[in-house]
Amino acid sequence: xxxYAVTGATGGLGGAAVTALIxxxxxxxxxxxxVRDRAKAGALVDAGVDVRVADxxxxxxxxxxxxxxxxxxxxxxxxxxxxxxxxxxVIDAAKAAGVGLIAYTSILRADRSPLALAREHxxxxxxxxxxxxxxxxxxxxxYSENYAESLAPAVATGVFAGSAGNGVVAxxxxxxxxxxxxxxxxxxxxxxVFELAGSEHLSYADIAATFAEVSGRPVAYQDLAEADxxxALVDAGVxxxxxxxxxxxxxxxGNGALDSTSTALADLxxxxxxxxxxxxxxxxx
Ligand SMILES: NC(=O)c1ccc[n+]([C@@H]2O[C@H](COP(=O)([O-])OP(=O)(O)OC[C@H]3O[C@@H](n4cnc5c(N)ncnc54)[C@H](OP(=O)(O)O)[C@@H]3O)[C@@H](O)[C@H]2O)c1
Numbered sequence: 001x002x003x004y005a006v007t008g009a010t011g012g013l014g015g016a017a018v019t020a021l022i023x024x025x026x027x028x029x030x031x032x033x034x035v036r037d038r039a040k041a042g043a044l045v046d047a048g049v050d051v052r053v054a055d056x057x058x059x060x061x062x063x064x065x066x067x068x069x070x071x072x073x074x075x076x077x078x079x080x081x082x083x084x085x086x087x088x089x090v091i092d093a094a095k096a097a098g099v100g101l102i103a104y105t106s107i108l109r110a111d112r113s114p115l116a117l118a119r120e121h122x123x124x125x126x127x128x129x130x131x132x133x134x135x136x137x138x139x140x141x142x143y144s145e146n147y148a149e150s151l152a153p154a155v156a157t158g159v160f161a162g163s164a165g166n167g168v169v170a171x172x173x174x175x176x177x178x179x180x181x182x183x184x185x186x187x188x189x190x191x192x193v194f195e196l197a198g199s200e201h202l203s204y205a206d207i208a209a210t211f212a213e214v215s216g217r218p219v220a221y222q223d224l225a226e227a228d229x230x231x232a233l234v235d236a237g238v239x240x241x242x243x244x245x246x247x248x249x250x251x252x253x254g255n256g257a258l259d260s261t262s263t264a265l266a267d268l269x270x271x272x273x274x275x276x277x278x279x280x281x282x283x284x285x
Contacts, residue, residue, distance in 0.1 A: 001030060003068055004185055005099075007056075007090060008075035009033035009049075010040040012145070013105065016178030017073055017185075018049060024182055034065045054093075056086035062093035069094075071101045071185050076121065080245060083120040084127075091124075091131050103136040103185050104128060105177070108195055108260055110139055115252040116245055134190030138181050141197035142249075142258045144171040144276050147207055148283035153236070155215045160208040161222045163229040163247055167254035168206075172198035172265055173274035180268040188268075197260035198273050207276075214281045226251045 004021055008014035014033075021031055028048035035041045036055040044051050054061035056077050066072065074090055077083040087104075094102055107113055110121040121139075128135045154160040180196055188194070202210075208221040224232060226247045233243035252258065266272055 002070045003030050003032060004071050004073070005032035005034055005066060005069040006073045006075065007034040008077070009044060009051075010035045010037060011075065011078070012174050013178050013181070014073070014075045015044070016175045017075070017181045018044060018047070020175075020179040020182035021185065022047065023179075024186055026186070032065065032069055034062075056082075056089055059089045059093055062089055063096050066090075066093050066097035066099055069097060069099050072099050072103070073181055073185055074102050074104045076105045076124070080117065080120070080242065084123050087120075087124045088127060091127050091133070095131055095133060099133060101134045101136065101185075101190055102128060102131075103138055103181060103188070105181065106137050106139045108139050108141045108197060108258060110137070113252070113257055114255065115257050116248045136184050136188045136190065137193040138177070138184060139193065139195050140177050141195075141260060142169055142171040142253075143174045143177070144198070144274070144279035145174050145283070147171065147276075148280055151211055151215070151280060151283050154208065154211050154219045155217050158218050158220065159222045160204065160211055160219055161224055161229060161232055162204045163224050163226045163250040163254065164204045165223055165254040166203055166205075167256055167259070168201040168203050169253050169258040170197035170199070170201050170260050171258070171276060172196065173279050176265060176269065176273045180265050183268045183270075194264040194268060195260050195262040196265040196268075197258075197262055198276065199263070199266065200276050201259055202276060210277050210280050214277060214284055 052065040054065035077086040106121040211219040230247040
């Protein structure tokens with residue numbers, strides 16, 4: 001019997017990965033959901049999953065949470081700038097607990113990505129290599145849901161703003177990445193590196209056109225200089241540091257950093273991905 005653990009299991013990706021593991025035949029009792037807030041884990045408890053509480057900042061709790069775990073899906077932390085110490089704690093705890101394999105949710109082409117967001121992922125990949133724990137790298141592209149968050153303001157104003165120029169991206173549904181992570185945990189060999197992306201290659205004008213098609217309202221893409229887009233995000237209430245990271249990611253997308261022709265996502269899952277327009281339509285409803 002193999003015991004699987006998933007961190008960030010109260011989050012979108014981690015929760016969907018637990019669901020996908022169960023759908024792929026793993027008994028809920030063989031899944032450890034690592035969460036920092038048990039109050040959010042009601043659905044996991046109801047599903048029969050073994051819920052254990054550990055914050056990424058708490059090495060002792062992490063070590064206890066990973067006791068008896070054979071394979072771990074380490075979902076990258078969501079606090080940009082804090083992720084390296086957090087991931088260090090998880091990897092150290094996994095080593096101490098004798099975890100046999102870690103699958104880590106990294107970023108597309110982390111080893112050479114120009115995105116500011118890639119730095120912590122690149123450093124985490126190095127930590128994993130140094131740990132000598134067998135590793136699977138899940139280098140995720142952008143979630144389609146990232147764009148779905150822009151749908152409501154874009155429909156309200158008729159403008160979808162960004163700083164990606166004419167660059168194209170290959171986003172995929174978050175649940176598809178989660179399902180691929182589950183498949184990888186079950187089947188992938190140690191040392192595997194998967195560049196994961198959707199099969200549609202969309203410019204931001206294409207994304208605006210999808211917003212218009214789905215909503216029935218006119219939406220046009222407005223390209224801004226990176227500094228102007230950062231300022232627009234700050235005006236919309238995004239904290240300055242994160243606005244800069246988002247605008248940097250858009251500028252990188254403009255240069256192809258979030259595009260890929262890799263078919264690893266569909267290959268791992270054994271099925272084509274969720275169409276971009278379907279994710280956007282779901283956000284509308
Ligand atoms: N590729 C992309 O487009 C993209 C987009 C967004 C994020 N990401 C990355 O992918 C990860 C997963 O995405 P997601 O959509 O699932 O994010 P999410 O819904 O925000 O979930 C993040 C999960 O991490 C947990 N977490 C955060 N800080 C923690 C800490 N200090 N200790 C323990 N758990 C902690 C959260 O717990 P709580 O539920 O208690 O908050 C939550 O379960 C993100 O964390 C981020 O690194 C990628």
